[in-house]
Amino acid sequence: MKLVASSTFLFDLAPLGAGTCEVESLTSYLARLAHAHTMTPYQLLCTLDAWSRHKLSKIVPRFFSARVNGYSPNVRRLVQALESATGRTDIRSCTLIHLSEVCAKNNSDCIKLHRSWCPACLRESAEQGLILYDRLIWQIMGTSRCNIHRSRLEDSCALCGTKQHWQHSTSIDTCTFCGHALADAPQSSRILPPDPGERHLVELLEYTSGEKAQSFREEAAGVFIHHVSKHTDLQDAARRLGRVLRKAEHTRPSLCSLLYISEYFDVSSTLILINPEKAAKVVALSIGRPRLPRKFRGTYLPRGTRQSAIERALTKEIESDGLAPSIRQFCNDNGFCETTVGERCSGLLKELVAKRSQQVASIRKSQICAIDRALSDKRLKQSFSNVREYLARVGQRAGCPVWLVRQRYMALNGDQKRRVRNGMLYMDVNIRTRA
Ligand SMILES: [Zn+2]
Numbered sequence: 001m002k003l004v005a006s007s008t009f010l011f012d013l014a015p016l017g018a019g020t021c022e023v024e025s026l027t028s029y030l031a032r033l034a035h036a037h038t039m040t041p042y043q044l045l046c047t048l049d050a051w052s053r054h055k056l057s058k059i060v061p062r063f064f065s066a067r068v069n070g071y072s073p074n075v076r077r078l079v080q081a082l083e084s085a086t087g088r089t090d091i092r093s094c095t096l097i098h099l100s101e102v103c104a105k106n107n108s109d110c111i112k113l114h115r116s117w118c119p120a121c122l123r124e125s126a127e128q129g130l131i132l133y134d135r136l137i138w139q140i141m142g143t144s145r146c147n148i149h150r151s152r153l154e155d156s157c158a159l160c161g162t163k164q165h166w167q168h169s170t171s172i173d174t175c176t177f178c179g180h181a182l183a184d185a186p187q188s189s190r191i192l193p194p195d196p197g198e199r200h201l202v203e204l205l206e207y208t209s210g211e212k213a214q215s216f217r218e219e220a221a222g223v224f225i226h227h228v229s230k231h232t233d234l235q236d237a238a239r240r241l242g243r244v245l246r247k248a249e250h251t252r253p254s255l256c257s258l259l260y261i262s263e264y265f266d267v268s269s270t271l272i273l274i275n276p277e278k279a280a281k282v283v284a285l286s287i288g289r290p291r292l293p294r295k296f297r298g299t300y301l302p303r304g305t306r307q308s309a310i311e312r313a314l315t316k317e318i319e320s321d322g323l324a325p326s327i328r329q330f331c332n333d334n335g336f337c338e339t340t341v342g343e344r345c346s347g348l349l350k351e352l353v354a355k356r357s358q359q360v361a362s363i364r365k366s367q368i369c370a371i372d373r374a375l376s377d378k379r380l381k382q383s384f385s386n387v388r389e390y391l392a393r394v395g396q397r398a399g400c401p402v403w404l405v406r407q408r409y410m411a412l413n414g415d416q417k418r419r420v421r422n423g424m425l426y427m428d429v430n431i432r433t434r435a
């Protein structure tokens with residue numbers, strides 16, 4: 001233990017709400033940890049990468065989606081690095097890592113792609129002077145309401161409508177684009193019905209974030225269905241659950257499917273995962289017909305509907321006048337999986353990509369013209385003795401990012417390349433005068 005304590009380099013910040021359904025999400029924890037070190041989450045991850053032996057660098061960009069709250073191998077690596085850097089052992093409770101051996105390997109139908117929050121919860125915490133944080137349950141696919149306030153979860157800023165991304169945020173409770181308070185959303189008095197399997201999800205999170213959490217039985221869902229089929233006629237279940245049931249029997253189900261099965265058989269998901277035989281016995285003992293789920297959870301769409309939904313969204317983007325989004329942006333905004341979009345609508349996707357690259361190229365062209373104009377101003381050049389400051393000023397004048405200015409400057413002054421790169425940022429003018 002002593003060794004661990006002496007080799008830590010980040011503050012030993014405790015995750016909030018462990019052991020309850022209000023456990024903090026890893027994205028929220030990272031944002032708070034970064035804030036405590038006066039860094040952005042991106043800077044924190046880069047520092048962690050330099051320090052850790054877990055080779056995060058190649059996957060750091062992937063941590064910038066809410067998926068980091070899930071259970072993929074990358075999440076596991078990040079959690080290991082964080083736990084050794086902080087000397088804590090409970091950071092895993094902020095993720096769904098416990099499900100890695102029992103739920104679908106591809107993480108599908110598990111975590112939403114964008115941030116989602118309950119304004120009422122944030123407001124209450126602020127009023128009571130408590131720390132504001134995002135709950136893991138808000139990030140789980142198919143969770144459309146707050147299980148405490150029974151009101152709709154928000155996913156975009158009430159003022160500017162921007163979907164929230166956490167990587168550049170330094171404050172958890174304001175919009176990353178306009179700075180508007182996220183708790184400040186129009187209050188709706190509408191009470192929403194529970195999402196399918198909500199109570200099972202609450203129980204599951206209480207278990208996985210608690211101290212006593214153990215790893216679950218592998219292929220537990222398949223074992224459960226096998227035992228249930230011995231004493232229950234699965235015909236109705238097969239009709240109601242369709243693909244969900246067939247898949248769960250032979251492969252690992254997604255989290256949404258698992259909750260759906262729990263809802264149908266009215267048996268706890270946690271029990272299915274810990275002791276599938278006992279869960280099957282509970283089903284056999286229960287009196288009356290199984291509950292019939294009213295709607296599907298998550299982004300589950302039957303195959304035909306999914307394809308047409310993707311096609312509709314792609315066509316809308318292609319026909320709109322604004323700058324076309326990148327593939328990742330498009331998928332994040334619409335809640336689609338990048339692979340599915342690529343496989344099902346490759347033609348339309350190619351059109352979107354072509355439109356974007358054309359738009360980007362024309363923007364770049366006009367930016368380069370503006371940079372060239374600013375660079376040709378000899379008086380501006382003479383007023384600086386340091387290239388870095390000079391290029392920043394050129395960028396400001398041309399209204400372009402500094403990296404682009406630097407690239408253009410290096411292209412125009414080939415022999416300057418190394419000097420700029422090595423940080424020996426003296427102007428050729430000055431060097432000549434010195435010589
Ligand atoms: Zn709430």
Ligand SMILES: [Zn+2]
Pocket residue numbers: 157158159160161162175176177178179180
């Ligand atoms: Zn905003």
